[in-house]
Amino acid sequence: MTDFAKLGELSTQIRRDILRMVHGCKSGHPGGSLGCADFFAAMFFEVMNHRAEFNMNGNNEDVFYLSNGHISPVYYSALARSGYFPIPELATFRQINSRLQGHPATAEHLPGIRIATGSLGQGISVALGTALAKKMDGDKNLVYALMGDGEIQEGQNWEAFMFASHHKVDNIIVTIDFNGQQIDGSTLEVMGIGTDIEAKLKAFGWEVLQMNGHDFSSIVNTMQHAKSLTGKGKPIFIMMKTEMGYPVDFMMGSHKWHGVAPNDEELNKALAQLPVTSFGDY
Amino acid sequence: MKKFDIQNVKDTRSGFGAGLSELGKTHPNVVALCADLTGSLKMDAFQKEHPDRFIQVGIAEANMIGLAAGLAIGDKIPFTGTFANFSTGRVYDQIRQSVAYSNKNVKICASHAGVTLGEDGATHQILEDIGLMKMLPNMVVINPCDFNQTKAATIAIANYNGPVYLRFGRPAVPNFTPADQTFEIGKAITLNEGTDVTIFATGHLVWKAIEAGYALAEQGISVELINIHTIKPLDNNAVITSARKTRAVVTAEEHQMNGGLGDSICQLLAKELPTPVEMVAVNDSFGESGTPDQLMKKYGLDTEHIIAAVQRVLKRK
Structure with a gap:
């Protein structure tokens, strides 16, 4: 049985980590990170079969890729809280000589990171490559990837979508963070690929599911359903509705907090909305 | 000046194809990806001999580079094949992020380099690829001279762990280096x-x-x-x-x-x-x-x- 209360406490702690990390280096991307905290808590502590004793090749375990690498704070916090590297190392985020680069990278050998991402539109191709490797090896574990909804404007994604269905890569589950915001405004205003992403993905031959990224039962149940659909000849795509900045009241409702760090006052105001957890701050 | 015997006249891309075919037999982890130029790259022998390890990606080079990086993570040794122009300039950021910076064991194999591609013209004749690739940290850049050397280089790079750019060409040129040579990366x-x-x-x-x-x-x-x-x-x-x-x-x-x-x-x-x-x-x-x-x-x-x-x-x- 899923312990939803524990997942909730974990995601609250991840959110506290995110805010303190971006505040600590006065830069980074809190908005999308906060919005995906519930997803990361569910994935790393419930859904995925993964090992914190990190193996680059990901053989005999599920592999996760973050394509929208700018939400690295949520990724780093989930990895540290899962035991991939010491939690206090979160304090080094974006600072000189840190393994926690502004965007995920492999050069510093941070456990958990398999590829550099953040130059948008490239993660799904990489995830498909690893999914193919697993198929060749008869490894029944899955490949998961998260991408942003603004990111879907990059053309390489559509090459990857086309490839996946043509080659029946049915051991991959891609989730899109459908928060409707990107740097210059709403995704509808900036490049209106809009509300028919589902129809487009279906037309590209993908199985498409929907879930609420702020409801643990929706995330866990949808992921279980998605898993049951793997191995049937189709790649799986999940539209995850989230709110950028959730649940910090003054960070929600616009794209303003996409890439801005809170000042001291804003940090305290935000943390006041995220109660201290039993896991404790780094 | 020493005299060099011409064994035959062959294209270097066929040396790549021959080397890849040999790797198919000796290296079970070698996989090949091609962007709709299998015949031009002489990858058809590998495709025929190892259909389970050959991946047709269509005319989608950016995706091909990402796929190769992902395959390399899963301990495969991917060889990508397309023209030099589409192997480098077209996918520079994909190579930079997913292969060079991420230091993945991907072999970017590029045919039809330079003006000797001929009649297709300058749209396809890249003359900047060596520069583009050599500027990338972690990237090895190899440009063999004839069929035998290209075959030997193709085999050698499978035994080297890291990103490699292997450049070869279309025209038939004198094949004069030893057929049994061992190719040593970085050794003039x-x-x-x-x-x-x-x-x-x-x-x-x-x-x-x-x-x-x-x-x-x-x-x-x-x-x-x-x-x-x-x-x-x-x-x-x-x-x-x-x-x-x-x-x-x-x-x-x-x-x-x-x-x-x-x-x-x-x-x-x-x-x-x-x-x-x-x-x-x-x-x-x-x-x-x-x-x-x-x-x-x-x-x-x-x-x-x-x-x-x-x-x-x-x-x-």
């Missing part, structure tokens, strides 16, 4: 020892340099001829040792002057051993349609241009 090959001038040549220009060496010998000029098949890492010791001996250097390559082999050698010599250098390369220009021979002549890459460069550099000694 001295084809002829001489005392008056050193020619450092790469790729198709190696045979042109041999022809120039024959003609120069008749003029009483002793040419030291070195085949630089690996542009990065450059065999610094071989370059400096020979330049110290001859005190005059000519570089020869089917590439832009900017960013090519000559550029690397000038950078090294300027720092370590200032030496007169003449560069046989394309001078800041795109190519055009024509036969390979016509284009090599027009763009200053034939034997006569190497001879003229030697004569110029000797006057500067």
Whole structure:
């Protein structure tokens, strides 16, 4: 049985980590990170079969890729809280000589990171490559990837979508963070690929599911359903509705907090909305 | 000047195809990806022999590079194949992020490099690829000279763990290096020892340099001829040792002057051993349609241009 209360406490702690990390280096991307905290808590502590004793090749375990690498704070916090590297190392985020680069990278050998991402539109191709490797090896574990909804404007994604269905890569589950915001405004205003992403993905031959990224039962149940659909000849795509900045009241409702760090006052105001957890701050 | 026997006349891309086919038998982790140019890249033998390890990606090179990086993470040794133009400039950021910076064991195999692609014209004749690739940290850049060497290089890079750019071409050229050679990445090959001038040549220009060496010998000029098949890492010791001996250097390559082999050698010599250098390369220009021979002549890459460069550099000694 899923312990939803524990997942909730974990995601609250991840959110506290995110805010303190971006505040600590006065830069980074809190908005999308906060919005995906519930997803990361569910994935790393419930859904995925993964090992914190990190193996680059990901053989005999599920592999996760973050394509929208700018939400690295949520990724780093989930990895540290899962035991991939010491939690206090979160304090080094974006600072000189840190393994926690502004965007995920492999050069510093941070456990958990398999590829550099953040130059948008490239993660799904990489995830498909690893999914193919697993198929060749008869490894029944899955490949998961998260991408942003603004990111879907990059053309390489559509090459990857086309490839996946043509080659029946049915051991991959891609989730899109459908928060409707990107740097210059709403995704509808900036490049209106809009509300028919589902129809487009279906037309590209993908199985498409929907879930609420702020409801643990929706995330866990949808992921279980998605898993049951793997191995049937189709790649799986999940539209995850989230709110950028959730649940910090003054960070929600616009794209303003996409890439801005809170000042001291804003940090305290935000943390006041995220109660201290039993896991404790780094 | 030593005489070199021409075993046959073959395209270097077929050397790649032969090497890949051999790897298919010896290396179960080698996989091949191609962007709708299987015949042009001579990957059809591998495709036929190992359909389970051959991935047709369609005309989608960016996706191909990402797939290769993901396969490499899963302990495969991916060889990507398309024209040099679409292997580099078209997918530069994908290579930079997912292969070079992420240091993945991907082999980017690029055919139809340079003007000898011929009649298709400048849209397809990349002359900047060596520069683009050598600027990337972690990337090894190899440009073999004939069929046998390309086959040997293809096999060698599977045994090297890291990103590699392997460049070869379309036209049939003299095949003169040993069929049983072992290819050593980063190790220059001295084809002829001489005392008056050193020619450092790469790729198709190696045979042109041999022809120039024959003609120069008749003029009483002793040419030291070195085949630089690996542009990065450059065999610094071989370059400096020979330049110290001859005190005059000519570089020869089917590439832009900017960013090519000559550029690397000038950078090294300027720092370590200032030496007169003449560069046989394309001078800041795109190519055009024509036969390979016509284009090599027009763009200053034939034997006569190497001879003229030697004569110029000797006057500067």
